[in-house]
Amino acid sequence: MTRTQLETGTTLLDGPAGSMEVIVDAPVHPPRGIAVVAHPQPLLGGSATHKIPHLLARAMKDDGWLVARPNFRGVGASQGTHDGGVGETDDVVALIARLRSMHPGMPLALVGFSFGAFVQSRVARRLADLGEPARHVVLAGLPTGEVEGQRCYEPEGGLSGVLIIHGENDNRVPLGALLDWARPLSQPIMVVPGADHFFTGRLPVLRSLVLSHLART
Numbered sequence: 001m002t003r004t005q006l007e008t009g010t011t012l013l014d015g016p017a018g019s020m021e022v023i024v025d026a027p028v029h030p031p032r033g034i035a036v037v038a039h040p041q042p043l044l045g046g047s048a049t050h051k052i053p054h055l056l057a058r059a060m061k062d063d064g065w066l067v068a069r070p071n072f073r074g075v076g077a078s079q080g081t082h083d084g085g086v087g088e089t090d091d092v093v094a095l096i097a098r099l100r101s102m103h104p105g106m107p108l109a110l111v112g113f114s115f116g117a118f119v120q121s122r123v124a125r126r127l128a129d130l131g132e133p134a135r136h137v138v139l140a141g142l143p144t145g146e147v148e149g150q151r152c153y154e155p156e157g158g159l160s161g162v163l164i165i166h167g168e169n170d171n172r173v174p175l176g177a178l179l180d181w182a183r184p185l186s187q188p189i190m191v192v193p194g195a196d197h198f199f200t201g202r203l204p205v206l207r208s209l210v211l212s213h214l215a216r217t
Helices: 051-062 086-102 115-129 175-185 203-214
Strands: 009-015 018-025 033-038 065-070 108-113 136-140 145-147 151-153 162-167 190-192
Touching: 009 086, 018 051, 018 086, 033 051, 033 086, 033 115, 051 065, 051 108, 051 203, 065 086, 086 108, 086 115, 108 115, 115 136, 136 203, 145 175, 162 175, 162 203, 190 203
Parallel strands: 033 065, 033 108, 108 136, 136 162, 162 190
Antiparallel strands: 009 018, 018 065, 145 151
């Protein structure tokens, strides 16, 4: 990866499963930090161009972050097949290693929505265990337990500096199920009143919460 490949646009990078398609949103001025935004469930049509990762990436770029949005395995031009979050975690960790090698010492932000939030919880744990934690982690619509399609998720918990945002009326991941997961961990949850899984009509609130969290030192 060269610096010119980190200009705004789409690029193909070498990943653990082959080519990985990454959308880059680069700020006009030197970045204040690097960020990876992860998209929702590929089996349900999720991709890096989904409205929520797109919205958050553009907002973070405007706020001075260099943002990378990878397409998970089997999505777009990314090679490989869906791996339930395991291989996807490896891919994001590899992408972060490249970003960090180009921008050493810069703060790292991990942002994920839905399945992407599950993946980012695993990435955050991996980095923390390596002694190289992300400074900011934001997980929105985090799936836990059994969800639609008989998929079951056990996100990583017990991480510091994590903001979890959830819709009060999320019908895909009921708030009660998330609270059951969070309760033994004493993990706070930021609940957006009236919001569904996709934060319909509440996207400005989601955007504001994410940017406010990233502004913390």
